[in-house]
Amino acid sequence: MELRVKRAPHIDMEITVPGDKSISHRAAIIAALSNGICRLNGFLMGDDCLRTVNALRALGIRIDEPEPDTIVVHGKRRVLNAPTDEIDCGNSATTMRLMAGLLAGQTFESRLIGDASLSKRPMGRVIAPLQRMGASITAEGPDDTPPLSIRGGSLRGIRYEMAIPSAQVKSAVLLAGLFAKGKTSIVEEIQTRDHTERMLRYFFVRTTREENGTISIFGDQVPESRDFRIPGDLSSATYWLAAAAAQPGGHLLVRHVGLNTTRTPVLGVLVRMGAQVREAIEDVDQLEPHGIVEVTGAMLKGTVIQGKEVAQLIDELPVLAVTGALANGTTIIRQAQELRVKETDRIAAIAQNLRVMGAQVIELSDGLEIHGPAPLRGGRVASFGDHRIAMAFAIAGLFADGETVVQEAESVEISYPGFKGALEKFMTPKRGPGSTPVIGSLSLAPAE
Numbered sequence: 001m002e003l004r005v006k007r008a009p010h011i012d013m014e015i016t017v018p019g020d021k022s023i024s025h026r027a028a029i030i031a032a033l034s035n036g037i038c039r040l041n042g043f044l045m046g047d048d049c050l051r052t053v054n055a056l057r058a059l060g061i062r063i064d065e066p067e068p069d070t071i072v073v074h075g076k077r078r079v080l081n082a083p084t085d086e087i088d089c090g091n092s093a094t095t096m097r098l099m100a101g102l103l104a105g106q107t108f109e110s111r112l113i114g115d116a117s118l119s120k121r122p123m124g125r126v127i128a129p130l131q132r133m134g135a136s137i138t139a140e141g142p143d144d145t146p147p148l149s150i151r152g153g154s155l156r157g158i159r160y161e162m163a164i165p166s167a168q169v170k171s172a173v174l175l176a177g178l179f180a181k182g183k184t185s186i187v188e189e190i191q192t193r194d195h196t197e198r199m200l201r202y203f204f205v206r207t208t209r210e211e212n213g214t215i216s217i218f219g220d221q222v223p224e225s226r227d228f229r230i231p232g233d234l235s236s237a238t239y240w241l242a243a244a245a246a247q248p249g250g251h252l253l254v255r256h257v258g259l260n261t262t263r264t265p266v267l268g269v270l271v272r273m274g275a276q277v278r279e280a281i282e283d284v285d286q287l288e289p290h291g292i293v294e295v296t297g298a299m300l301k302g303t304v305i306q307g308k309e310v311a312q313l314i315d316e317l318p319v320l321a322v323t324g325a326l327a328n329g330t331t332i333i334r335q336a337q338e339l340r341v342k343e344t345d346r347i348a349a350i351a352q353n354l355r356v357m358g359a360q361v362i363e364l365s366d367g368l369e370i371h372g373p374a375p376l377r378g379g380r381v382a383s384f385g386d387h388r389i390a391m392a393f394a395i396a397g398l399f400a401d402g403e404t405v406v407q408e409a410e411s412v413e414i415s416y417p418g419f420k421g422a423l424e425k426f427m428t429p430k431r432g433p434g435s436t437p438v439i440g441s442l443s444l445a446p447a448e
């Protein structure tokens with residue numbers, strides 16, 4: 001599938017986006033461990049989350065799909081069956097790393113495999129703590145890459161200091177900790193997305209967080225079955241928020257989107273670049289805040305993205321780099337070397353594609369230096385099989401002269417089914433009066 005993109009007319013839209021990818025994975029896993037039936041609305045039916053659903057089914061968990069965005073998970077009180085075959089995690093590192101944590105706590109043998117991209121991704125970061133907890137887990141590929149063979153059980157709690165900030169590693173250790181004797185603690189110097197901790201708490205599993213970033217869990221707890229509504233994915237919304245932000249006078253409202261503060265730093269970057277951004281939290285009932293984000297665009301200016309915020313907007317960096325190319329001045333992204341071990345080497349992919357489209361870019365070992373504003377020109381760009389590269393460069397195409405063709409873009413299905421349809425809407429001129437700003441006139445609790 002190719003995405004064919006032309007310059008966007010004036011943006012004045014209201015949208016919703018599919019469910020949050022990270023939250024969907026966690027909700028399915030913790031519901032599977034619970035003591036009953038859990039209905040998960042707003043579940044992301046993207047390929048990555050469906051890999052987790054199928055992995056859980058392979059472990060004996062019944063999961064129904066009664067509606068297009070709803071799954072019903074029949075929790076079995078932490079009892080999982082040995083899989084009869086290897087478990088294919090597809091492109092999803094979240095599936096592989098979180099399942100590794102879960103399987104480390106089971107006495108049976110299992111084997112996790114992935115596609116060509118996942119087979120190159122580093123797994124040493126989960127293997128090290130899980131081995132220390134007592135699991136036997138080996139990577140069959142070179143340099144600790146998949147497949148993973150796991151034989152778990154009889155885990156003991158450990159205290160683990162994470163070398164790299166990673167929500168996936170933290171989550172693997174916490175899930176293993178649920179099956180370990182005693183207390184398992186994980187120390188994160190830089191806070192990463194905290195969906196696992198929140199979801200565990202929502203299902204009445206006690207975790208604690210200390211000031212110094214130590215998160216602890218006690219083993220043997222059984223999640224209490226509950227229903228949950230998954231909010232829209234802010235990372236998916238960011239493609240459109242960035243487009244509206246970069247179009248002077250553009251206006252976009254996104255409803256029912258997740259506004260967890262470990263995910264919202266991207267909004268701060270858009271503000272720094274000169275866009276007007278407002279967020280209004282509507283509901284924190286389910287422990288995952290969600291609400292409305294509204295953006296009004298401007299001629300943006302370059303910014304520097306580095307340090308602690310990088311971990312909390314790592315998935316948004318491809319589209320922020322595109323935004324940087326449209327902004328006045330220099331945008332610098334540093335300390336983002338993790339981008340090199342994502343679905344593809346995203347630093348190299350962004351640099352190559354921005355150059356194809358006429359932007360001036362310097363590739364750094366740990367990031368990018370982008371000189372804007374670039375008069376972007378259309379052309380054929382590669383997606384490298386990476387959903388976020390495909391979507392980021394579709395957004396670039398909305399600002400380019402001529403047609404932009406994003407090649408082999410079927411990967412968008414991984415995190416954003418329906419992306420192509422949404423893109424069509426952004427390319428279609430509207431008739432009639434535009435919408436007026438909304439948040440200013442809403443009587444909602446102000447955002448945190």
Ligand code: S3P
Nearest residue numbers: 022094165166167168169314315
């Ligand atoms: C995710 C964590 C991040 C992110 C990924 C999803 C998660 O990865 O890039 O898309 O759901 O925990 P890392 O934990 O490797 O930073």
